[in-house]
Amino acid sequence: MKSDVVMDTVMDVVIIGAGMAGLTAAKQLQHRGKKVAVVEKSRGTGGRLSSKRLPLPDDQSLTFDLGCPSFSSETPQFKAQLDKWLADELIVPCANQPEYYVGRERNSSITRHIAKDLNIHFSTRVCRLEKERELWQVYTESPTGEQLFCTAEHIVIATPPQQTYDLLPKGNSLCPLIEHIKMEPQWVLLLAVRSSTELKIDSAQHPNIKSISPEHVKRGAKPDDSVQYYQVQAGEEWSQETINWERTRVESYLLSEFEALCEQKIDIIVSHLHRWLYSLPSNTPIDNKENYLTCSEKIHLSGDYLATNQSRHGLECAYLSGISVAKQI
Template sequence: MKGDPNIDFWRIFYIYHYIEFIKMNDLTKSSTQGYQTGPELNPILDFAVIGAGIAGLTAASKISALGHKLAVFEKARGTGGRLSSKRVVYDGGEAMAFDLGCVSITGKSEIFSQQLESWHSGGVIAPWWMDDQNKTHYVAVSRNSALTRHLSENLECHFSTRVSSLQRIDDIWHLFTFNERGENEGGENDRGEKLLAKAKNVILATPPAQAYDLLPAGSRFKGALESVKVGAQWVMGLELDNDLSGLPAISYPKSDTVYSISQESCKPGRRNREFNVGSTILQVQASQNWTRDHLESTHEQVKGALMRELEQHLQQPLRITNAYVHRWLYSCITQGIETKEGYLWDEEGLGLIGDYLNTDFDGVESAWLSGQQLAEQVTS
């Protein structure tokens, strides 16, 4: 006996729209880890941290460990920031994996050097190479993003969650977001945004340009951020079937185009199935000047230019298995803010952290110190 076509139509209609509703309001761990949005559904947070890079997660883990109610909000699908890694699947189901941002981590200060030793003892990172100043360069196992995943393990993190604005109402910070489709209609404030969370304190651990956009009008931090300069950088991951046994772990060619070449496949923990035993995977970073002059070039144009420069440097044609190009808009701090503390904080419970606020140090160390120093200040 055949079913009623009208009933079947409406059954399919309701099932389809129910599935779409679940997708739009997904509050699973991959997106918001069970956090229900809205003013009545959750207690007010002690701290909201925006950004799940090394600075944000360092501050968040230290503050949360002391019992404060805290949540981290990150617009990307996972942790990392400039410690992100990339896994590229191509024809045949094989994958190329490489560190998309920072190549390695080393310590200049005593406190960060001790932290590196602690992570090393715990198996989170492993030594990769030693420079001419006898400084050990570490990488996370099995990708650099594993370090930020480690820091986020005991934290309430909400990924794929973009905070679009901050408003201070009745001495409480209100975090707003656009709705699930990126539209700004039917929201809960005069900009058509939806309330995401409330917090007594907010820490911005984003690139300075994004922090600037989030700061409320009239914030004294806006003037400070206007002086910060951050350079962009093109990065390429490349899998080759070439014999590059004579190539060092990392090299800095005398080139106007290429800044560095990193052998990803020789990093500790990279010689496994995912990293394709027998092939060579390189990360190639373009120079800042070349990136600036080719900022709006297409990915294909950048890939072609970097490959030609690499062939000239290696003095052999490239036998390419896979390639991936990425443009970091906020990569290299060319002018930061000189602060004694390594962070910015005001009496209304709003703070800024990041590598641009710790100019005595570089990269990961600078960001970690910034997050650590602010966490100590607000919990003392």
């Protein structure tokens, strides 16, 4: 394969993944004077704080939170971070659940704020890591095969465990530690409906729907009182069973179940179905108390799946893992 040098420089740390864990680690390391590069295969930041803008028929649009609808804290460390974001007017309490928080405009604005002033390369997929002397060679995909992106002393992989496992060099000591850790898939349906009265929906007992979040009320006032919009998260088992279904079949089912829960005919303005391939952690390590994993070869793993014993909330888990992994580099 042809190999062209993209960034002819030596970094202290290369971080793969621009979700909460990777960005938090990058910010901490940069504050300490480390030379850091973040590489992200998608076009922007996000992870659990991704947002989606949907166009409406009247040339307007609605913005939905595509990942976690809201978040809170269980640890003093993350509570302090939320208080700082609150003081900076980056987040606001949920209007309908004041003990929870959301991004002031949208949740993805939080990761964009963290990413500000970081050295981030979007739409860049790392395909191989190779050790040469004391430095890691980081190769990325290119139209001609692969290219040398840069070299680095430390590598932090902040991606779902399945993707992390595929990136680890063969025989690396971290491979058996994460081999059986999985992030399960999940379907998420976003929809806007027209209704003059507030829909009363209770999904608590539904076998295949995990939650329904009324997006139109959590930030308070909205521009059009006749429009309501929701995020519908499918359950873990059902998402796993149907992950290879045609998208139209999945969307049709979730829409019909939503309508059944409303107990009335609904006027759908717009809908969008999203498939998270790696959403919900399962088979997580029960004896990992450090929030991260590391090896003598200076590869470090970070992510919410490594901090699940510390918190029930995925965003907080990712944040704690990013803080912890940065401290030991």
